[in-house]
Amino acid sequence: MSYMIHIEHVTKRFGRAAAVDDATLDLGAGESLALWGANGAGKTTLIRCVLGLLGFRGTIRVGGHDVRRDGKAARLLIGYVPQELGFYDDLTVCEAVAFFSRLKGLPHTDTDRTLATVGLLGHERKRIRELSGGMKQRLALAIALLGDPPVLVLDEVTASLDAVGREEFVNLLAGLSGTGRTLLFASHRIEEVAALSGRVAVLEAGRITRVVPCADFVAETDRGTVLHLFLAPSVRDQAMQSLRVGGFSPHLNGVGILVPVTPERKAAPFRLLAEARIPVDDFEIVSATHARRVAHVPHSASSSPGGNAVPHLAATEVSS
Numbered sequence: 001m002s003y004m005i006h007i008e009h010v011t012k013r014f015g016r017a018a019a020v021d022d023a024t025l026d027l028g029a030g031e032s033l034a035l036w037g038a039n040g041a042g043k044t045t046l047i048r049c050v051l052g053l054l055g056f057r058g059t060i061r062v063g064g065h066d067v068r069r070d071g072k073a074a075r076l077l078i079g080y081v082p083q084e085l086g087f088y089d090d091l092t093v094c095e096a097v098a099f100f101s102r103l104k105g106l107p108h109t110d111t112d113r114t115l116a117t118v119g120l121l122g123h124e125r126k127r128i129r130e131l132s133g134g135m136k137q138r139l140a141l142a143i144a145l146l147g148d149p150p151v152l153v154l155d156e157v158t159a160s161l162d163a164v165g166r167e168e169f170v171n172l173l174a175g176l177s178g179t180g181r182t183l184l185f186a187s188h189r190i191e192e193v194a195a196l197s198g199r200v201a202v203l204e205a206g207r208i209t210r211v212v213p214c215a216d217f218v219a220e221t222d223r224g225t226v227l228h229l230f231l232a233p234s235v236r237d238q239a240m241q242s243l244r245v246g247g248f249s250p251h252l253n254g255v256g257i258l259v260p261v262t263p264e265r266k267a268a269p270f271r272l273l274a275e276a277r278i279p280v281d282d283f284e285i286v287s288a289t290h291a292r293r294v295a296h297v298p299h300s301a302s303s304s305p306g307g308n309a310v311p312h313l314a315a316t317e318v319s320s
Contacts, residue, residue, distance in 0.1 A: 004029045004182040007024060008024050008059040009022055010046070010049055011058055020046050023042075031183075032184075033197055034185055035186040036203065038188075041203040042206040044155055051067075077149055080155075081157050083155045091128055093131070093139060117145065118172060120135065120139060133162075138169070151183075152185075154183070154186070155185070156187065158187075170196065174196060189253075190286055197214045198213070199214060200213075200217040225260070225286070226260050226286040227259040228256055228286055229280050230281045231256055231280055238276065239278050243269055246269070246272040266285075
């Protein structure tokens with residue numbers, strides 16, 4: 001069977017440390033896969049190997065092209081949106097599209113159509129420095145889609161956006177997911193994984209520990225509501241232990257801890273952490289009901305929390 005992305009026994013070391021350790025993964029045409037793991041798990045390093053930006057041991061092919069031997073042909077098949085954007089702020093939106101179109105060697109670009117695809121039509125005369133964070137991400141996506149590449153690679157693209165910007169950008173990506181493109185993306189937000197992926201590859205210390213269907217992955221953290229707790233890295237291991245002792249099943253992600261809770265126990269994790277003198281810097285509530293809906297996961301018999309939103313939440317959504 002031929003795959004759009006084929007990763008076989010890939011290892012990338014920085015000195016003695018293996019940032020990616022014997023990773024093997026395949027994505028078919030039109031398939032969507034999320035890379036999930038804590039900071040330092042190897043998500044970004046693996047993506048940079050796929051892009052041919054880092055040397056590595058093993059084999060990576062994109063559209064049948066070996067990334068090391070035929071990197072230019074492989075990269076022509078990929079549209080890439082990084083976490084940190086680098087634009088010339090004095091360019092207008094229209095000028096930026098034209099500039100990157102020339103870099104890609106495209107003979108002609110319908111700028112209006114390109115911008116309309118990402119909801120930026122009407123903003124083409126704005127300078128990039130005048131754009132909001134969400135609009136800059138839309139522009140980056142528009143540039144990634146120039147030339148209609150069959151593969152889209154995204155690296156934590158909503159990390160710098162607020163809750164509204166994240167939801168809008170994820171909805172935009174979800175609308176593009178049915179166009180036949182292969183999507184490989186890194187994320188530490190369960191709602192993004194639920195909305196965009198068909199499978200999830202879980203990375204720990206550079207190794208792919210398992211690859212599971214998205215529905216199963218979401219169900220693992222689904223007991224009605226998921227608390228996303230933001231804590232300092234120095235106290236996360238202690239917090240994980242305290243939560244486990246208290247009967248919870250926490251999961252580390254890129255910037256904190258995900259804690260599935262039942263409606264009657266939403267406050268219990270905060271009480272456990274307070275008793276252990278572990279400070280919580282911030283938190284958000286993710287609606288697992290909403291995550292199931294956008295992932296097309298059947299509803300379980302568990303009930304949803306209702307009417308308990310805290311006024312100062314940095315929440316993406318609280319189910320009703």
